[in-house]
Amino acid sequence: DQQVKQNSPSLSVQEGRISILNCDYTNSMFDYFLWYKKYPAEGPTFLISISSIKDKNEDGRFTVFLNKSAKHLSLHIVPSQPGDSAVYFCAASPRAGGTSYGKLTFGQGTILTVHP
Amino acid sequence: EAGVVQSPRYKIIEKKQPVAFWCNPISGHNTLYWYLQNLGQGPELLIRYENEEAVDDSQLPKDRFSAERLKGVDSTLKIQPAELGDSAVYLCASSPGLAGAQETQYFGPGTRLLVL
Numbered sequence: 001d002q003q004v005k006q007n008s009p010s011l012s013v014q015e016g017r018i019s020i021l022n023c024d025y026t027n028s029m030f031d032y033f034l035w036y037k038k039y040p041a042e043g044p045t046f047l048i049s050i051s052s053i054k055d056k057n058e059d060g061r062f063t064v065f066l067n068k069s070a071k072h073l074s075l076h077i078v079p080s081q082p083g084d085s086a087v088y089f090c091a092a093s094p095r096a097g098g099t100s101y102g103k104l105t106f107g108q109g110t111i112l113t114v115h116p
Numbered sequence: 117e118a119g120v121v122q123s124p125r126y127k128i129i130e131k132k133q134p135v136a137f138w139c140n141p142i143s144g145h146n147t148l149y150w151y152l153q154n155l156g157q158g159p160e161l162l163i164r165y166e167n168e169e170a171v172d173d174s175q176l177p178k179d180r181f182s183a184e185r186l187k188g189v190d191s192t193l194k195i196q197p198a199e200l201g202d203s204a205v206y207l208c209a210s211s212p213g214l215a216g217a218q219e220t221q222y223f224g225p226g227t228r229l230l231v232l
Binding site: 044 | 147159161164207220221224225
């Protein structure tokens with residue numbers, strides 16, 4: 001049972017354009033969501049997060065949108081740069097106090113390629 | 117500030133041999149996590165420590181895997197004996213460990229294990 005899904009294995013974008021990466025989840029207990037970027041032979045690097053009390057969080061070129069009713073979040077990168085080429089993982093964490101608190105559930109990842 | 121440190125970065129062993137991975141979290145981080153990442157998948161939690169206590173080890177295959185964090189700082193994950201299916205990347209992460217707060221987890225570079 002895949003509780004966090006990234007349905008697009010890959011995405012190709014031209015430099016300067018917008019990249020939109022999508023993520024769906026099924027567990028209504030999730031209330032904290034994160035995006036990580038991963039380069040080959042490195043560990044995941046934290047990018048941006050959002051709490052379920054918000055529907056948008058912005059940090060420079062990166063914006064995460066959360067649609068709780070649709071159980072969907074997306075990461076927008078604008079403008080995209082060749083250095084953004086990496087694997088992007090979304091992850092979700094249940095609300096504090098439960099036995100699974102602190103356990104991140106990851107999607108399968110989306111390979112983003114930004115062409116010059 | 118130094119990030120999460122893991123060693124070794126790569127390990128090749130024959131099946132049925134033991135293997136150990138070491139992790140030193142970010143200074144001051146009380147919570148430590150071990151994740152397993154198979155090729156083409158997102159990381160999956162194996163065990164979570166709060167200080168020296170393993171508070172979630174439900175996903176750790178206890179017949180062959182063991183972990184310890186004796187002084188609440190660095191940690192060791194061991195596999196004995198290793199099987200072919202254990203070939204994967206083993207990631208360590210840490211977070212501050214503030215009670216009741218949703219936290220960002222910061223990952224180390226991982227140990228890539230190949231079992232022959």
